[in-house]
Amino acid sequence: MAMMVLDDNKPAAQSQSQTTRNNIAEAIVRLHRRGASTHLTQLLSKLKPADIGSVLNGFPEHRALEIFSKVAPPEHAALVMTELDDDHRRFVISQTPVEKIVEMLLTLPVEVREMAFTGLDPEISKRLEDALNQALEPDVSNELISYKPGTAGSLMETNIIAMSDQTTAGDAILAVQALSEHDSIFYLYVLDDMQRLIGVCSLRRLILADPKKTLREFTTTRLIKVHVDTPQGMVANMITRYRLLAIPVVDEFGVLVGQITIDNLIEIIQEENTNAILKMAGIASTKDTNVLSQSPFAIFRTRVPWLITAFVAYLMVSAILEGFEHTLEKVVQLAFFFPIVIGMSGNAGSQTGAVVVRGLALGTIHNAHFFKLLFKELGINIIQGGVYGVCLAAASYGIFHNHLLSITLGIAMTLSITFSAAIAMSLPFFFKRLGADPAVAAGPLALAFIDMVGSINYLTVAFFVFGL
Numbered sequence: 001m002a003m004m005v006l007d008d009n010k011p012a013a014q015s016q017s018q019t020t021r022n023n024i025a026e027a028i029v030r031l032h033r034r035g036a037s038t039h040l041t042q043l044l045s046k047l048k049p050a051d052i053g054s055v056l057n058g059f060p061e062h063r064a065l066e067i068f069s070k071v072a073p074p075e076h077a078a079l080v081m082t083e084l085d086d087d088h089r090r091f092v093i094s095q096t097p098v099e100k101i102v103e104m105l106l107t108l109p110v111e112v113r114e115m116a117f118t119g120l121d122p123e124i125s126k127r128l129e130d131a132l133n134q135a136l137e138p139d140v141s142n143e144l145i146s147y148k149p150g151t152a153g154s155l156m157e158t159n160i161i162a163m164s165d166q167t168t169a170g171d172a173i174l175a176v177q178a179l180s181e182h183d184s185i186f187y188l189y190v191l192d193d194m195q196r197l198i199g200v201c202s203l204r205r206l207i208l209a210d211p212k213k214t215l216r217e218f219t220t221t222r223l224i225k226v227h228v229d230t231p232q233g234m235v236a237n238m239i240t241r242y243r244l245l246a247i248p249v250v251d252e253f254g255v256l257v258g259q260i261t262i263d264n265l266i267e268i269i270q271e272e273n274t275n276a277i278l279k280m281a282g283i284a285s286t287k288d289t290n291v292l293s294q295s296p297f298a299i300f301r302t303r304v305p306w307l308i309t310a311f312v313a314y315l316m317v318s319a320i321l322e323g324f325e326h327t328l329e330k331v332v333q334l335a336f337f338f339p340i341v342i343g344m345s346g347n348a349g350s351q352t353g354a355v356v357v358r359g360l361a362l363g364t365i366h367n368a369h370f371f372k373l374l375f376k377e378l379g380i381n382i383i384q385g386g387v388y389g390v391c392l393a394a395a396s397y398g399i400f401h402n403h404l405l406s407i408t409l410g411i412a413m414t415l416s417i418t419f420s421a422a423i424a425m426s427l428p429f430f431f432k433r434l435g436a437d438p439a440v441a442a443g444p445l446a447l448a449f450i451d452m453v454g455s456i457n458y459l460t461v462a463f464f465v466f467g468l
Contacts, residue, residue, distance in 0.1 A: 025055045032067055041070045049076065053083025061091040068092050078104035081116070090119050093128070102131045152235050153228035155265070156249045156258030162189040163215060165198060170211030176203070186245040189256055190215045196254040197225060225250055228257060236265050241364075313448030317455050324459040327466070333400050334408070334462050337392065338455075341412050344388055345454040346447050349420035352377050353446055356428045360438045370429055377421045385417030404465055412461045416454040423450050 024047065031040040044052060044067075052071065056064040064084075071077040081089060081104060093101055093116060105113050113132070117125050147153030161179065163172055172188060179185065188206055190199035199219035209218050225248045226235050239247055239262055246261040321328075328334055356373070359365030365373065393410035397403065427446050428438035 024051060025058065028055060028067060032063075032070075037070055040067070041072055044071045044080075045073075045076060049079035049083050052080045056080070057083075057085050057088055061088055064088050065092050065095050069096070074100075074103045075107035078107045082108070086119055089116075093120060094124050098127050098131050101128060102135050105132060106135060147228060150232050151228065152226045152230040152232065152249045152260060153257075155232055155235065156228075156260050157264065158258045160189060160248075160256070160259045161185060161187075162191050162197075162256055165190045165192055165214065165216035165219075167215050168211060169206060169209040169213050169215065169218070172206055172215060173211070176206070186261065187248075187259075188215070188219075189248055189259075190219045191256060194253075195256065197223065197248055197250055197256040199223070200248065223248070226260070227252070232265075235260055239265055307444055310444035310448040313445070313452060317448075317452050320452065320455055321459070324463065327459055327463050331405065331462060331466055333396075333402065333405055334459075337396060337409055338458065340392060341409070341416050341458050342451050342454045344413065345416035345420040346450050348381055348384060348417045349424035349446060349450040351424075352381070352421045353424035353428065356425050357438050360428055360432060367429065367432070374422065374425055377425050378418060381418045381421035382414065385414035388417065389413035408462045408465045411465070412458040415457050415461065419453050419457060420450045423453060 027043060028040065031043060056067060059067070068077070068080065068084075071080050081092065084092060101116070105116055117129065120128070161176065163175065167175075176185065176188070185203065188201045188203065189197060190201065192198050199215065199221050200223060201215065201219040205218065224238065224242055224244065226238065228249055228251055230249075235247065238244070239260070244262070246259045248256055249258045249260060251257050356365060389410040389412075392413050393406040396409050397406040424446055427449070432438045
């Protein structure tokens with residue numbers, strides 16, 4: 001179970017970490033300038049790949065390449081390469097002999113190798129791919145080709161522990177002990193005579209079991225598994241939702257072909273969460289999320305699509321306000337409180353939208369929950385709207401001593417917040433029904449609709465209360 005720990009010393013720790021990185025960078029630069037290649041290689045071999053990558057990302061690409069060439073052995077250099085940002089990694093790969101890059105890639109898990117090809121020049125990518133395929137064993141090469149990128153099959157690892165359901169617990173324990181160098185032992189998978197997955201057992205349960213019992217007698221048969229063609233985003237959601245360390249992968253016949261561990265999915269989960277946050281902000285997702293490395297025009301292209309839609313919606317709001325020009329002329333005080341009513345309804349809608357979008361993403365909210373959730377959110381926001389409506393009515397009366405204005409503000413605030421909840425809750429379900437990402441419905445588009453409805457509601461209430 002995940003647990004959050006609050007650390008009062010976090011700013012100090014961050015400052016210390018930054019100081020450490022600066023010291024590392026200075027030491028690397030000093031050795032590099034002196035031409036002390038042997039000492040530089042020794043220093044780099046003792047540093048963590050993440051620390052080296054962080055330092056190199058801050059250097060110009062040519063200097064980063066010169067220092068990267070001193071990293072050894074190949075497995076250490078490969079891990080450093082995975083820590084480089086997209087621009088530095090592409091430059092390093094394009095300027096390093098193909099044979100050396102292949103030597104590094106062979107030390108990485110299959111699912112990590114694909115990142116090396118991202119954004120490369122087609123000619124370089126082709127040479128690297130050909131060289132890698134020649135170096136790989138035929139069965140591994142065929143495995144890479146057979147599964148589509150972005151699916152469970154392309155992410156899985158095949159070094160799993162699987163045994164017959166007739167194996168005794170004692171024999172299984174001895175077999176696990178014989179695999180002391182296995183670094184992905186999370187679960188023991190149980191197979192029938194046809195190699196089909198029929199059970200799974202944690203190592204803790206295996207150790208506590210009666211050594212004479214067969215695996216079939218005590219392993220869990222209620223399985224959580226994925227097919228080789230399951231999208232990687234769905235796999236990430238399942239591992240997160242069920243708090244698993246690994247999830248088995250089966251083919252169309254139910255035969256166990258591999259497993260996906262939480263380590264394989266950390267970057268995928270981060271990418272999925274980042275894309276969801278960007279969509280909720282109305283920003284198109286891109287492979288490069290570092291705003292410092294993008295040009296202004298590239299950033300503009302990712303942000304403009306939904307802002308244009310919101311811009312058109314706000315033009316419609318302006319047209320609506322023009323229709324109530326007579327009302328605003330008669331009661332000028334209405335304009336003073338317009339931002340409060342519209343702003344509060346937008347904030348309430350954002351809260352509801354965030355809860356719904358997150359629930360749909362995690363699978364805790366489904367289409368069948370629509371009306372139950374709608375009535376609950378309406379009830380919550382009627383209470384919120386009523387409280388803020390009374391407060392706003394009292395404040396307005398203290399300023400203008402106009403009871404009709406106070407009544408208008410109280411009713412408008414209550415209705416606007418209530419309507420905003422209904423809109424913010426309904427849009428994600430509507431987008432999901434259309435096959436679009438529900439996160440899009442929590443961005444500028446939703447706020448524009450909420451503001452439009454809030455404006456109509458506010459001025460309509462004023463029109464009737466003041467008898468205009």
